[in-house]
Each structure stands twice: as structure tokens, then as C-alpha cells.
Amino acid sequence: MAVDCIVEEPRWVDFEAMAELASNAALSHLGLDPSAFEISLLACDDARIAVLNADFREKAKPTNVLSWPSDERAAEVQGEMPTLPTPGPDSELGDIAIAYDTCAREADEQEKPFKDHVTHLIVHGTLHLLGFDHENEPDAALMEGLETEILGNLGLADPYRE
Template identity: 70%
Template structure:
């Protein structure tokens, strides 16, 4: 898989966003039985001002957020709590686009966990969104959070939901 990273904020380069994104996306795809080499994800590493503009434009919420995702096609499951159908290799390799905001991520991680761990979690989270997973209702949230915890555990990272 190739994570195509466009960096608009140099703080992301200092953090090492490209290898973090690649590792997190690979872990998510591999966990779901997809060969990472068959897929592509675009990642915009930006700041709060840029993500607030994107959030306003696409979600009518003119505030910063940590991460946004735009799947290349709708893949959600019909029934809450069911797994979405995974894409088939050999067609369009583009899974979708992700934007991640440094300022919000740094604030969320501050005093709680290393920023790189938090960012890895958010990229796993966003890749799952690209694959049709969501957290709009309790059954879907339980499925998605369970997968995130399993994927991050395989990466050697702690459960981000422990104590929540």
C-alpha cells in the first residue's frame, strides 16, 4: 500500500507522519485480511485552521477536529453492528482521503499519551472509516472500537478506550 502524504504543517514532518501513517494503515488493512500493497490512501497532514475549513465545507461544522475521512465509495454495512463488505482488489485501488490536524491531535494527547501513539490510533480509525466502519450507533461503535483495540494491540500500542 502507498500512503500518499501531503504535509501542509512542518510539525508533522518532525513527528514522522509518513512512516506512522504507513504503519497504521498497513496494520489496519492486514488485520482485515487485505493486502496493503493493493490499496492507496491519501493523507493531508494539516493544522486546525485547514481542518476547520474542511469540516465546515463537508460537515457544516466550522470547528477543528482531529481527523476527517472521505471514502472513495460507500461501503457501510446495511445492519448496525455488521461488518461492511470489504473492497475487492483489482478495481480502483484508491480507498479514499484522510485529513489530520496537528493542533487538535497534540491537545488531545497532551498529558495522556505520546502524540505518535494517538496519531497512529487516529489513522487506524480513519482507515476503518474508509472501509465502511462507523460509530454512529452503539453496535457499530462497539465493532469499530474493538477492531481499533485489536489492531493497535498488534502494533504494540495500548487500548485507547481503556478507562473511558
């Protein structure tokens, strides 16, 4: 996979390796060849993601991760698998932005290792690029189940376990 990383925030350490690991794990879990697709990732701070969140979601506050799929892939029926992409000339899945400050705060509040939390959020963002969502209970159950399986395959804890 070509993961094109732009690291604006210098506190992000080993971001490219985390991004590659997480996005490859998500694609492979779904039977997709990671080398056939591209994702662009922005590693930024809360100030930058707040601007993006305001511009694209009309929410003028920071968030942990945002994603912009290149195509609409959502399933027509709630709780069903979206239409997964096929490799082709335009293999760009979309863009993801992730904020250091919010990720660090959440990891601390949830008593999780920072790297594990970031890996989860990159998997989460990658699934959004593939058409998964959590806007309703059936879709959320599908997406969260996949995240748990993918992270488990990486040796990481279930992020939804209390």
C-alpha cells in the first residue's frame, strides 16, 4: 500500500510505521491487497483538525480522526457490508487526518497505550474510507466488530471493552 503521510506535528513519532501497519491490517482483514491501494494521512495537532472539522463537518472543535472517502461505498442496507473497492487505475481510497493532542488525551483518559489508541483510530479511519460507518446501531456493530477483530490480530486489546 502506498500510505502518503504528511506529518505536520513534530510530536508524532514513528507515525508512518503506525499508519502502514494499521491500514494494511484493515485492508488485509477484508481480503483486499494493500499494495493495490493508496491512502493519504495527515498527522496534525488539535488546532489544524479543528479547522478541518469546522470546514467539513461544521463542528468548530477538535476531534481525534477525520476521513474523506474518495467514493461513496456505503451499504444500502444497515448492518451489511459496503461495496469494497477493486484495484484499478484510480486506487486512491481517500484521506485521513488525525490529531495528536486529542489522541494523547483520550489514550490517557482511557488508560490505553498511545500507540494502541492511534492504531485503532487509523484502522477506524481506513474502514470509513471503505464505506463503513457507525451512524446507526447495525452499522456500528459491524464496524466495531471488525475493528476488534483487526486489532486482535495485531495483538491489541478490544478498544470497546469497558
